[in-house]
Amino acid sequence: MTTEHAAGLLNVPRTNVPNMESGRSGISPDRVRTLAKNYGCTDQVLVEALAAMASSREKGWWEAYRGQLRDDFLDIAELEWHAQRLRIATTVHLPGLLQTEERARALFAAVIPPLPQSDIDLRTAHRIDRQQVLDRPEPPSLDVIVHEAALRMEFGGPAVAKRQLEHLLHRSEQDSVTVRVIPFKAGGFPGAGQSVVYAEAAVPRLDTVQLDSTHGSEFIDTEAQLGKYRAQLDATEKAALPPGASRDFIRTLANDL
DSSP, X not given: OOHHHHHHHHTSOTTHHHHHHHTSSOOOHHHHHHXXXXXXXXXXXXXXXXXXXXXXXSOOGGGGGBTTBOHHHHHHHHHHHHOSEEEEEESSSOOGGGOOXXXXXXXXXXXXXXXXXXHHHHHHHHXXXXXXXXXXXXXXXXXXXXXXXXXXXXXXXXXXXXXHHHHHHHHHTSTTEEEEEEOGGGOXXXXXXXOEEEEEOSSGGGOEEEEEETTEEEEEOOHHHHHHHHHHHHHHHHHSOOHHHXXXXXXXXXXXX
C-alpha cells in the first residue's frame, strides 16, 4: 500500500504516515485500529495492545533527561516502565533496577574514557529514578538471575559491596521481585558471557530483549530471536539456586564482608 493511500484512509497529510509508523509522532487508538484493519492485520489481541499503548499520551518521567542522556538510556527506562514482566540474567554486573546509588556511581566512575563528574551524577540519578517502577502500586514482575561473580565484585570497596548485598536482600523480599543465584560451583550455563533483559509486553509479539555492549544498548524484537532468548533464560534459570537458597547465599556473602 502506498503512503498516499494510507494517508487517505486516515484523512491526514502523506508525511504523517511515516512519522506515525516510525514513532516520531503520536497516533490515536482509533487510527491504530484503522491502519491495522486496512493493512490486513487480523490479530485483534495485538491490535488492541497497540491501541492501548497509543491511548497513553502522558510523557514518562524519563523525558526530563531527553537531550542530556543518549536515547538508549531513555529507551531502557520506557521499556521497563511498560513491561508486564522483566526477566534479567547477569554475570558480572547487577541489574540497574537493583543497584544502590553508591554501586551505580562507582560503575559510572569506571567508564572509559572517564566521564566528567556532572555526567556521572546525571547517569546515576537516571539509574536510581528507573527503580521507581518497582515501587508502583502494580509493579512488573522482576525475575533476576545473577551469577556469584557479580555478587563478589567490590565496586566502590567492601563497605559499598556489603550495603549493595543487603539492598539486594531487601528487594528480594518484595512480592514482585525474585532473585536467583548461580554459584561458581554450578559450572557452565547458557549465555554465561552475556547480560540479557527480556521485557514481556501485553502480547508476545511486542516483547523486547535489551543487550548491553560497550557502545550502548541493542534492542531485539524479531520472533526467532525472542524465542532463542526465552529458551536461554529458561535454561539459565535451571542452573540457579531456588529463591530461598539464593537469599541465604547472598546473606552469607554479605556477612563475610
